[in-house]
Amino acid sequence: MRTTRLLAIIACAGFAATAFAADWPYWRGPDKNGIAPDTGINKDWQARPPEVLWQVEMHDDGYAGPSVADGKVFIIDHHGSEDVVRAIDLETGEDVWQTSYEDLTKHNYGYSRATPVYEDGRLFTISFLGKVACIDAQNGNIIWGCDMRRRFGGRVPTWGYAMSALIDGDRVIVVPGGPQACVAALDRETGETIWAGGGGDIPGYATPVKSTIQGVEQYVVFNGKALIGVRTSDGQLLWRVPWETKYDVNAATPIVSGDHIYITSNYKSGCAVVAVTPEGPELLWRNKNMQSHFNSSVFYKGYMFGPSNPNLVCLDPRTGEVMWRQRGFERGGCVAVDDVILAVSGTSGAVAMIEPTAEGYRELGRITPLGGQSWTPPIIADGKLIIRNKQALACVDLM
DSSP states (O other): OHHHHHHHHHHHHHHHHHOBOOOBOSTTTTTTSSEEOOBSOOOOTTTSOOOEEEEEEOSSOSOOOOEEETTEEEEEEEETTEEEEEEEETTTOOEEEEEEEEOOOSOSSSSOOOOOEEETTEEEEEOTTOEEEEEETTTOOEEEEEEHHHHHOOOOOTTOOOOOOEEETTEEEEOOOBTTBSEEEEETTTOOEEEEESOSOOOOSOOOEEEEETTEEEEEEEOSSEEEEEETTTOOEEEEEEOOOGGGOOOSOOEEETTEEEEEETTTTEEEEEEEETTEEEEEEEESSOOOSSSOOEEETTEEEEEETTEEEEEOTTTOOEEEEEESOTTOOEEEETTEEEEEOTTTOOEEEEOOOTTOOOEEEEEOSSOSOOOSOOEEETTEEEEEOSSEEEEEEOO
C-alpha cells in the first residue's frame, strides 16, 4: 500500500512538472506573439469537453479584447456615453472593480476595441476617441490620462482608435496619427510626453511592435498608409514602406523575425514580407494568398496561421505559398498553445483545436463556448481560454 501511494505521489509530481500556466498581460500575450506558454492542456475534447467556468454579460455590443494578470481579467465595456474598464475575478467571474470615463456616445461597431495592458500593478487603456488612461490595477483609480487628439492633433480613424498601448520599460508607446506625431512615447509614471515623431501618417488600427532590426532598436508601426520603423530613443523615422488599403484598414499586428517583417490586410491588399536592409526596406514578395481583415496571424512552427475570410490559412512566410486553406473561420482569431492552434469561427463562435502542420488541415476537436459573431481574438491565461462574442465574455477550463 505504501508503494502504491509513493507511485501515485511520483506520478502527480511528474504531471505537475510538465504542466505550466501563465498570465496574458499584454496584447498578443506575455511574449506579444499570439503564443501562450501554457503546457499540459487537455487535448481530448471528445472524452472530456472543456468546461465553461463562468460567463458574464458585456454591454458594448462590440469587440474589445481581454487581458489577464494578478488573478483578474481586464476588459473595456461601455454604458451610455462612458467606457467602463472592468476587473473581473478570474476564478469566479465576479467584478472586482469598475472605473469609467466619457467617450463615444453613438455605437460604431461597438465602442472601444483596445485590449488593456498590464505592467507592474498598472493598467493602460485606449478609448475609441483616443483617450489614454493609466489605472491602478488593484482598485481602478485613474492615475493619469492623455487625450491624443488634443495633445498631438491625433486623427481618429473611421472606426476609432483600436490599437493597444505598447509598454517599453518606463515608456508607453501610442499611435496618435498626428501631423507631426504618428507615434509618441509617454512617461509611464506621469503620462508626460517624452517624444513625438515617426512622420505624419494617419493612424491605422494595429498595435506597434518593438524590435531590433539591423542593430537598431525601433518600433515597427503599421499605420493607415504605410509600414514604418521609428527609432526608440527619439522617435526618428528610420524607413517607410507605403501600404495603401481601402478605408485605411491596416489592422493586423506586424510579425517581426530578425530583419524581416510580415504584414497582411484585407480589401484585396494581401500580404507581404519586407526585409529591412542597410540600404533600406525591400519587398521580398507580395501576393493575395492571405488577406486578414483585422485579426493577426500566429507565426508558429515556421508557418503563418491566420484568417483570410472565409478561410483559415497556413502560409509559408519564406515564399508566400499557401500550404492549406480551410473554410468556416471568416474573420475569427487564433492563438497557439502547447503544440496546437485554437482558431475561432468569426461567424459561429466555434473553437477548433488544430494540429500546427503544413501538411494539411487536421482538426483535433471542436467546442462552442459562446455562439454568434466572435471577431475578438481568443486568449489563454492560467490554463483557461477567455473568449467573447458581442454580448458575453466566457472563461473555459483547458486543463
